[in-house]
Amino acid sequence: MQKYGAPLKIIAPGRCFRNESTDASHENTFFQLEGMMIDRNISIANLLYVMKLLLSEVFNRDVKIRLRPGFFPFVEPGFELDLNCMICGGKGCPTCKHSGWVELLPCGMVHPNVLRAGGIDPEEYTGFAFGLGLTRLAMMKYGINDIRVLNSGDLRTMEQFSVR
Ligand SMILES: [Zn+2]
Known part of the structure; x- marks a missing residue:
């Protein structure tokens, strides 16, 4: 924000680490794609459209x-975006903790103080941000029902995705 100002669109992929207990859908190491769009008249509708289009294309x-309300300090309002579980089709399974939904990404509207800190006037510009x-x-x-197999080094998992 400080370097390029507004309007601004960014995509930043990278590896993330977390110190929490692991289960079928939580792992200590995972990959995330961060994105942000700042311009005049950006609203939650833009966020929904971009996320739905991106996921439909994938x-x-x-x-x-x-969307469910969620607290993240850098956005207001903040949301948890859930995807209808594609392993079980929404019926409920261990991957979705029997809820039919998978927590896919935190997102929200960029907090005015974050824009101010980045040198962007929040009265003129708004934006959304997400971490996919x-x-x-x-x-x-790919219908993988346990996130832990991806870092397991188990060749039976890896061989399914070999590039020939
Ligand atoms: Zn499921």
Whole structure:
């Protein structure tokens, strides 16, 4: 923001680490794609459209998503975006903790103080930001029911995705 000002569109992929207990959908290491769009008149509708289009293109079909309120200090309002579970089709399974939905990404409208700190006038510009979990996306796309197999080094897992 400080370097390029507004309007601004960024995509930043990278590896992430977290110190929490692991289960079928949580791992200590995963990949994430961060994105942000700042311009005049950007709203939650823009966020929804971009996320739904992006996910529909990845999966080659229309996807169902939902927003739940979530707290993240750099956005206001903040949301958890859930994807209808593609392992079980929404019926409920261990991957989606039997809820039919998979928590895919935190997102929200960039907090005015973040814009100010970046030298952008929040009265003139608004923006959305998201952190898309690429590992969970790959699980949904390829029907992998346990995130931990991706870092396991198990050749039976890896051989399914070998490039020839
Ligand atoms: Zn499921």
